[in-house]
Amino acid sequence: MKVRIHRGTREIGGTCIEVEDEGKRIVLDLGLPLDTDPVLVPVPGVPGLNEPDASLLAIVLSHPHLDHYGLVHKARLEVPALIGEAAWRILRAAAPFVRSGPPLGGRKVHFVSDRMPVRIGPFTVTPYLVDHSAYDAYAFCIEAGGKGVFYSGDFRAHGRKAALVDRLLNCPPKPIDLLLVEGTALGRGGGAFPTEEDLVPRFAKTFERTEGLALVWCSGQNIDRLNTVWKAARKARRGLIIDGYTAHVLAATGNRKCLQPDWPGASVFWPDNLRVHVARNNLFHLIDNPTWLRVYPERLAKLARRSAMLFRPSMLRDLEKADCLAGASVTYSMWRGYLDRDHKMTAAFKRWIGERKIPLHQIHTSGHADVPTLRRLIRALDAGTVVPIHSERPEKLKDLAKNVVLVNDGEWREVGGG
Ligand SMILES: [Zn+2]
Structure with missing residues (x-):
């Protein structure tokens, strides 16, 4: 299995990750970069989003925030999407109020739910409902070819659903070869955020x-x-x-x-x-x-x-x-x-x-994990390699763990390759 981040290695927003195994691929999130015109931003260079390519099997969406789903309407309608059912209902409810229309309209949608694994070609994708400022948000464990990737999505452990993250950290999926962890809070102070x-x-x-x-x-x-x-x-x-x-x-x-x-x-x-x-x-x-x-x-x-x-x-x-x-x-x-x-x-x-x-x-508290929570997640999942994503200061993750590797947008990385 290999992974490449198309956007997000050094920015918050526009998240898009491509995962490949046995010539088949899925995409995790297809977000809109912050502060950009959705009309002008092209979809990332994932074969199958713009032109027919049957090896692209699905777009898996972590949560209903624009920086994670905002370019889905530009992808070919033949590619199905996976998302939480309540997240889908929220997007559908909000759609008549915004000019762009329903982001998943006309596309085949499969609903994911907490800890219910889904088979997509060679991939087994297990969603984990997490605490975030978006409702019905998931982290994902992706298994294929004997390897495991964990993608945190956006999450925190100081909101109203903190118990979900505690549950995940007490009983994490294992073994994980590669952890893709959001680092929004890196460089914004090292203490705990208010709940x-x-x-x-x-x-x-x-x-x-x-x-x-x-x-x-x-x-x-x-x-x-x-x-x-x-x-x-x-x-x-x-x-x-x-x-x-x-x-x-x-x-x-x-x-x-x-x-x-x-x-x-x-x-x-x-x-x-x-x-x-x-x-x-x-x-x-x-x-x-x-x-x-x-x-x-x-x-x-x-x-x-x-x-x-x-x-x-x-x-x-x-x-x-x-x-x-x-x-x-x-x-x-x-x-x-x-x-x-x-x-x-x-x-x-x-x-x-x-x-x-x-x-x-x-009066506010962040929708994202504070540094103590990032440390807990990294320790609990005990992945071979940790790659920061969704962060303006990804290098700061190196202060929290030894096996952090910084990658560039568009680079393929073999999972379990050290
Ligand atoms: Zn985000």
Whole structure:
């Protein structure tokens, strides 16, 4: 068996790994590089993605984040995809809200589930459900020709599903010849990251100190974070107002233990831009929340003191029009880099809160493994060779283990070749 990383040996995003055995191949992830135009980026040079080549058997997707699936729609439809079922439902639920359409539409899709091995030609692929900021995320063990590769995907052990990673590390698949491990956190400090649960009291305190509407800007697909915000809102005796898009994503998890838009205390708000999008594209079926669940703009001012509300800058005009911002605060709850970036939308947002003198708080923890967790994973899997991926500082992994090898994009590497 041999492996080549097409993108990701020295970058975060655009992940794509090709695995070959007996002349047959599979691809692990087919992501969009960060900060690129999806229209202009070509798919990596994997034979069979652009032109017919029957030796390419499947595209195996670790989780529903763009930097892992964002180029799939460009690959030939004849190549089937494997993905978790809830991940697929989330992508399907989000699709009508984005211009690019359903990323897996028209393609044959097989669902993977935790620890259920799948045979693909000479490969046995065993998925391991992991803790990550994306819902239904997997690491994979790939066995072929008597060798074993473990690909961590994106993972962490400080979220709401940390027990899954503990289980994997207590009973790891063996023997592993090559470990491909994500290194997003390398070079970002060596300590442990705060857990999702650590954020609950911090959010709750911010909500309690806010006189008016407590706005939270977080990803509508970070289900762990949405549950954190929910718990904090309840602790601070506030309801949670969820936008129509996020309500669809939450429902798509199919998990009644996760926050759902019809829980008592939750309600759904359809901002103008979403309602215009729905009307323009004749998607009226999307606004399917019963009236009792909906919050209309004219009630926002009245509910402000008793509510936390999911927010993004596209909702500024709705909030202004509803006259509900007296005493409001905004808590930014994503990677700081997005906010610091020189972008038209973030610049307008920062100008707005400055002019309005709305306090901006930041509460966040990473979706990726901290250094102590990377060390635990490397030790538990005890692979012959460890190769960092999905990292801007891959060389830093050498501080954690002796058998780390740095590779270049596009280079083939024999598994078990030392
Ligand atoms: Zn990623």
